[in-house]
Amino acid sequence: MPKNTSWRKLVQKFRQLGFDGPFSGGRHLFMSKGEFKVRIPNPHQSDISKSLLSEILRQAGISPKDWDSVK
Numbered sequence: 001m002p003k004n005t006s007w008r009k010l011v012q013k014f015r016q017l018g019f020d021g022p023f024s025g026g027r028h029l030f031m032s033k034g035e036f037k038v039r040i041p042n043p044h045q046s047d048i049s050k051s052l053l054s055e056i057l058r059q060a061g062i063s064p065k066d067w068d069s070v071k
Contacts, residue, residue, distance in 0.1 A: 002050055002053045002054060002057065002064055002067050002068065003050050004047040004048065004049055004050050004053070005047060005048055005053055006047050006048070007040075007041070007043040007044070007047075007048060010040060010048055010053070010056075011031070011040070013067065013070045014031050014038075014040075014060075015031075016070045016071075017033075017062060017066070017070060018033050019031040019032060019033045019038070019060075020032050020033070022040060025037075025039075027042075028040065028041065028042060029041075029042060036060075038056060038059055038060040039056075039059075040056065
């Protein structure tokens with residue numbers, strides 16, 4: 001299971017997994033891979049909780065195993 005992570009690390013890992021962005025899009029930023037878009041939280045001072053990270057990964061179709069394998 002993923003652990004708490006910083007916003008920068010989240011963006012870095014998504015880029016390594018083939019996503020572009022982040023792009024602005026209303027209330028939240030998003031990253032895209034082809035036609036698929038996944039919303040990411042706006043940057044803030046605290047880390048992204050593991051429960052929110054798990055939900056983002058579920059929506060993006062990324063398994064926790066794949067997420068942990070990205071450095």
